[in-house]
Amino acid sequence: xxxxxxxxxxxxxxxxxxxxxxxxxxxxxxxxxxxxxxxxxxxxxxxxxxxxxxxxxxxxxxxxxxxxxxxxxxxxxxxxxxxxxxxxxxxxxxxxxxxxxxxxxxxxxxxxxxxxxxxxxxxxxxxxxxxxxxxxxxxxxxxxxxxxxxxxxxxxxxxxxxxxxxxxxxxxxxxxxxxxxxxxxxxxxxxxxxxxxxxxxxxxxxxxxxxxxxxxxxxxxxxxxxxxxxxxxxxxxxxxxxxxxxxxxxxxxxxxxxxxxxxxxxxxxxxxxxxxxxxxxxxxxxxxxxxxxxxxxxxxxxxxxxxxxxxxxxxxxxxxxxxxxxxxxxxxxxxxxxxxxxxxxxxxxxxxxxxxxxxxxxxxxxxxxxxxxxxxxxxxxxxxxxxxxxxxxxxxxxxxxxxxxxxxxxxxxxxxxxxxxxxxxxxxxxxxxxxxxxxxxxxxxxxxxxxxxxxxxxxxx
Amino acid sequence: xxxxxxxxxxxxxxxxxxxxxxxxxxxxxxxxxxxxxxxxxxxxxxxxxxxxxxxxxxxxxxxxxxxxxxxxxxxxxxxxxxxxxxxxxxxxxxxxxxxxxxxxxxxxxxxxxxxxxxxxxxxxxxxxxxxxxxxxxxxxxxxxxxxxxxxxxxxxxxxxxxxxxxxxxxxxxxxxxxxxxxxxxxxxxxxxxxxxxxxxxxxxxxxxxxxxxxxxxxxxxxxxxxxxxxxxxxxxxxxxxxxxxxxxxxxxxxxxxxxxxxxxxxxxxxxxxxxxxxxxxxxxxxxxxxxxxxxxxxxxxxxxxxxxxxxxxxxxxxxxxxxxxxxxxxxxxxxxxxxxxxxxxxxxxxxxxxxxxxxxxxxxxxxxxxxxxxxxxxxxxxxxxxxxxxxxxxxxxxxxxxxxxxxxxxxxxxxxxxxxxxxxxxxxxxxxxxxxxxxxxxxxxxxxxxxxxxxxxxxxx
Numbered sequence: 001x002x003x004x005x006x007x008x009x010x011x012x013x014x015x016x017x018x019x020x021x022x023x024x025x026x027x028x029x030x031x032x033x034x035x036x037x038x039x040x041x042x043x044x045x046x047x048x049x050x051x052x053x054x055x056x057x058x059x060x061x062x063x064x065x066x067x068x069x070x071x072x073x074x075x076x077x078x079x080x081x082x083x084x085x086x087x088x089x090x091x092x093x094x095x096x097x098x099x100x101x102x103x104x105x106x107x108x109x110x111x112x113x114x115x116x117x118x119x120x121x122x123x124x125x126x127x128x129x130x131x132x133x134x135x136x137x138x139x140x141x142x143x144x145x146x147x148x149x150x151x152x153x154x155x156x157x158x159x160x161x162x163x164x165x166x167x168x169x170x171x172x173x174x175x176x177x178x179x180x181x182x183x184x185x186x187x188x189x190x191x192x193x194x195x196x197x198x199x200x201x202x203x204x205x206x207x208x209x210x211x212x213x214x215x216x217x218x219x220x221x222x223x224x225x226x227x228x229x230x231x232x233x234x235x236x237x238x239x240x241x242x243x244x245x246x247x248x249x250x251x252x253x254x255x256x257x258x259x260x261x262x263x264x265x266x267x268x269x270x271x272x273x274x275x276x277x278x279x280x281x282x283x284x285x286x287x288x289x290x291x292x293x294x295x296x297x298x299x300x301x302x303x304x305x306x307x308x309x310x311x312x313x314x315x316x317x318x319x320x321x322x323x324x325x326x327x328x329x330x331x332x333x334x335x336x337x338x339x340x341x342x343x344x345x346x347x348x349x350x351x352x353x354x355x356x357x358x359x360x361x362x363x364x365x366x367x368x369x370x371x372x373x374x375x376x377x378x379x380x381x382x383x384x385x386x387x388x389x390x391x392x393x394x395x396x397x398x399x400x401x402x403x404x405x406x407x408x409x410x411x412x413x414x415x416x417x418x419x420x421x422x423x424x425x426x427x428x429x430x431x432x433x434x435x436x437x438x439x440x441x442x443x444x445x446x447x448x449x450x451x452x453x454x455x456x457x458x459x460x461x
Numbered sequence: 462x463x464x465x466x467x468x469x470x471x472x473x474x475x476x477x478x479x480x481x482x483x484x485x486x487x488x489x490x491x492x493x494x495x496x497x498x499x500x501x502x503x504x505x506x507x508x509x510x511x512x513x514x515x516x517x518x519x520x521x522x523x524x525x526x527x528x529x530x531x532x533x534x535x536x537x538x539x540x541x542x543x544x545x546x547x548x549x550x551x552x553x554x555x556x557x558x559x560x561x562x563x564x565x566x567x568x569x570x571x572x573x574x575x576x577x578x579x580x581x582x583x584x585x586x587x588x589x590x591x592x593x594x595x596x597x598x599x600x601x602x603x604x605x606x607x608x609x610x611x612x613x614x615x616x617x618x619x620x621x622x623x624x625x626x627x628x629x630x631x632x633x634x635x636x637x638x639x640x641x642x643x644x645x646x647x648x649x650x651x652x653x654x655x656x657x658x659x660x661x662x663x664x665x666x667x668x669x670x671x672x673x674x675x676x677x678x679x680x681x682x683x684x685x686x687x688x689x690x691x692x693x694x695x696x697x698x699x700x701x702x703x704x705x706x707x708x709x710x711x712x713x714x715x716x717x718x719x720x721x722x723x724x725x726x727x728x729x730x731x732x733x734x735x736x737x738x739x740x741x742x743x744x745x746x747x748x749x750x751x752x753x754x755x756x757x758x759x760x761x762x763x764x765x766x767x768x769x770x771x772x773x774x775x776x777x778x779x780x781x782x783x784x785x786x787x788x789x790x791x792x793x794x795x796x797x798x799x800x801x802x803x804x805x806x807x808x809x810x811x812x813x814x815x816x817x818x819x820x821x822x823x824x825x826x827x828x829x830x831x832x833x834x835x836x837x838x839x840x841x842x843x844x845x846x847x848x849x850x851x852x853x854x855x856x857x858x859x860x861x862x863x864x865x866x867x868x869x870x871x872x873x874x875x876x877x878x879x880x881x882x883x884x885x886x887x888x889x890x891x892x893x894x895x896x897x898x899x900x901x902x903x904x905x906x907x908x909x910x911x912x913x914x915x916x917x918x919x920x921x922x
Contacts, residue, residue: 021662021665022662024661024662024665025634025640025643025644025660025661025662026634026660026661026662027632027634027635027659027660027661027673028659028660028661028664028671028672028673029659029673029674029675029676030673030676031661032673032675032696032697032700033675033676033678033679035696036679036692036693036696036697037682039696040692042682042683046678046682048678083665086661086664086665087661090664090671132682136676136678139635139676140634140635140660143635143636144634144635144636144637144639144640144643145639145640147635147636148637148638148639151638171488173486173487173488173601173605174488174600174601174604174605174608174803175604175605175608175798175799175801176605176609176638177609177612177637177638177639177641177642177792177797178605178606178609178638178639178640178641178642178645179486179605179606179639179641180638180639180640180641180642181638181639181641181642182486182605183486184639198488198489198490199486199487199488199489199601200485200486200487200488200489200492200547200548201482201483201485201486201487203489203547203551204482204485204544204547210489210551211489212488212489212490212491212493213490214490214493214494215490215491215494215597215600216804216805216815216817217494217507217509217597217804217805217813218494218497219815220805220808220813220814220815220920221498221503221507221593221805221808221809221813222503231497231501232497235493235496235497235500236493236497239493244817244818245815245816245817246815246816246817246920246921247816274817275817275818275819275820276817276818276819327798330798331638331792331797331798332797333797333798336638336792336793336794336797337636337788337791337792337794338636340635340636342635343677343678344677344678344681344682347681347682348682352678352681352682353681354677354680354681354706354707355706355707355708356677356705356706356707356735356736356737357705357736357737357738358736358737359736459681459707460707
């Protein structure tokens with residue numbers, strides 16, 4: 001078994017047991033095609049590109065994410081006895097083929113943009129160059145992970161942008177789509193600039209800062225709100241108190257009463273508003289607290305927030321210091337999926353594409369060249385991999401002959417910092433959360449365009 | 462350790478390794494509140510209700526799902542050494558409290574509607590009755606799983622309804638939100654009436670039928686489409702051939718050419734259309750195949766389908782025999798999240814609620830009474846748990862003193878059959894996928910309403 005203990009643990013916090021079964025996390029047709037390739041001896045190198053055909057109307061760029069999970073999985077991919085027994089039990093596979101699967105390992109290369117890099121429609125996030133069956137088998141898993149993590153990082157980037165430097169905390173575990181999503185999300189959000197997560201397990205596995213306040217149930221379980229505040233502050237002097245269980249402003253007055261009782265021992269850092277008109281309530285809360293001398297107590301808001309409501313609150317001057325964001329970010333509610341595809345674009349040295357209506361493919365290995373001017377990125381060219389075009393190339397080799405390159409193992413803080421720098425370099429119109437405005441220009445190089453026409457001509461004949 | 466090997470495996474196909482760490486899949490505030498409860502000795506019984514405050518505009522009912530996962534997790538919940546070490550490392554927890562966590566077990570009761578039961582806004586899907594800290598800790602996990610599985614089962618039910626008895630296959634693994642979501646989805650979809658999944662691992666773990674066709678890459682990797690068809694049919698005589706790689710109707714003609722070549726050996730079961738105008742193409746394909754005597758070859762459609770497009774295709778008379786559904790169903794794209802909440806409604810024998818704007822809670826243990834007339838369900842009453850009201854009660858005890866009851870372990874086919882029967886009993890307006898039409902009537906009993914007023918009065922004072 002091809003073990004890579006170094007990274008296996010961090011990438012599979014919850015799929016550990018299934019790590020041995022991950023080869024079965026695939027669409028059945030991948031395996032039936034593999035059997036056909038095996039019998040037809042079609043094992044020459046193929047190139048597959050992973051890209052989004054178009055961006056959702058509400059996204060101006062995508063923040064690439066998920067590569068680390070992919071590399072760990074692919075490096076360790078194999079069929080264990082139990083998996084092979086199951087495949088045998090389906091009656092769909094020959095003994096000869098199942099024997100061949102027993103020795104299956106991924107021996108190819110992967111080229112990818114680093115995690116935290118902004119990408120646009122048609123731009124490859126990664127390309128897999130490997131014997132056809134190997135590159136085919138990993139399709140489902142690679143897409144599942146890069147899609148999920150890119151969807152979430154891209155959404156979170158908008159939240160961070162809307163919050164204009166104020167704290168953003170991930171509260172979404174309870175409504176994200178399952179355990180894997182919630183954990184991967186905490187990591188993707190952190191890469192995109194979110195400050196911390198409420199998910200303890202994510203904190204343990206990814207070393208993302210963990211934070212939290214208190215729930216309504218704690219207040220409700222006490223005989224009255226002030227007793228609850230007092231008891232919690234006693235144990236956690238610098239905590240955030242949730243004030244909207246019964247009446248927000250009455251709750252604020254109880255915080256003031258607590259301050260009066262505690263005197264210098266009062267160290268509450270913030271109050272949290274979780275319902276109602278957050279603009280009006282934050283203003284009133286600020287005013288009431290300031291009048292009482294609690295100028296240092298911050299206001300933290302939560303409750304159904306998304307980037308639009310955060311932007312609107314701040315542009316209206318809401319005195320809010322931080323945001324807890326749950327569902328909107330956690331399921332990327334306005335765009336929960338991307339039109340992402342993993343497409344064969346070369347086999348046995350020949351460019352390949354399909355002509356299905358509305359689903360064009362750029363053939364062959366490609367490169368993205370990002371051009372800059374005065375420190376700002378101004379436009380991309382998608383070219384053929386070996387072209388030498390103006391701009392910095394974004395795709396790097398991250399796996400060679402089935403082994404992850406050392407340069408492809410990055411510290412999470414480093415990825416976060418890369419994401420910030422790369423996002424900051426985009427034109428301001430691409431960073432705005434509004435739909436309007438000019439889109440970032442992406443063109444296809446002449447050589448690639450010619451090659452596409454040439455392949456189209458060949459396959460149409 | 463409280464092992465329940467019987468079900469642990471099936472409910473944790475991919476979280477196996479983390480099973481031991483599942484207690485950390487929680488929001489940090491649950492644990493800080495637990496520490497406060499510990500120090501305040503607040504360990505009397507609490508009641509929490511899990512319900513949706515309202516239905517998404519595009520849903521007329523929800524199909525409850527996820528209970529099996531919850532029961533397995535809760536029955537096995539504990540903190541292992543590694544989890545406790547991590548908590549210690551955060552510096553937020555006392556040694557005394559961490560020692561207490563070492564002995565943590567869930568010892569309470571759970572009452573729930575069976576999986577596959579339609580529920581409406583405000584109706585409890587489950588209620589947890591347990592010492593306050595225990596009921597509090599499980600909030601994040603319980604919501605995460607019931608929310609996800611209910612979102613997906615509810616969406617799938619609409620697809621099945623739109624397909625009017627035609628085959629519906631889950632193709633969504635590649636764009637669902639992570640590994641856990643894709644696997645749980647295959648199970649939830651099957652419960653809701655979907656016929657099979659493409660996900661092999663889901664087939665292994667849940668015994669859901671697995672199916673699949675072929676991908677464009679297989680066609681593209683061959684020198685021409687007909688060679689690809691022939692090679693695939695050679696290995697899989699009854700397969701489904703994908704015909705839209707280059708030109709759909711030209712692809713159909715190649716299927717006919719294959720039939721001509723193979724003669725009686727031709728057994729292809731269907732062609733798959735994956736792009737373009739599916740109505741026009743399916744009509745033309747049907748006509749061309751019928752003319753060639755291929756009347757028995759069915760037409761299978763896929764490509765960005767949802768319940769609206771399926772309904773429209775069928776109402777226009779598209780001769781389509783089955784549908785492959787991916788992203789739309791897989792992320793429940795029109796309603797990826799529910800306004801689901803897990804709320805304290807009783808503690809230490811007293812009804813509890815919060816008064817936060819727009820977020821009402823029904824206090825105490827409750828029951829749903831579903832009334833029927835001539836074999837059709839006509840409306841529900843949410844009452845207090847011990848009321849005796851007209852209609853059949855839906856919530857059953859599924860866990861007692863921390864142990865899952867035998868009656869709560871059901872075969873997947875049994876759950877699927879229950880879902881179908883219960884859905885069929887709903888008024889036709891509730892089963893239609895259009896937004897319009899009368900909504901299913903749900904009222905609150907007089908006794909529960911009185912109790913709510915009484916508790917409101919107490920907590921407001």
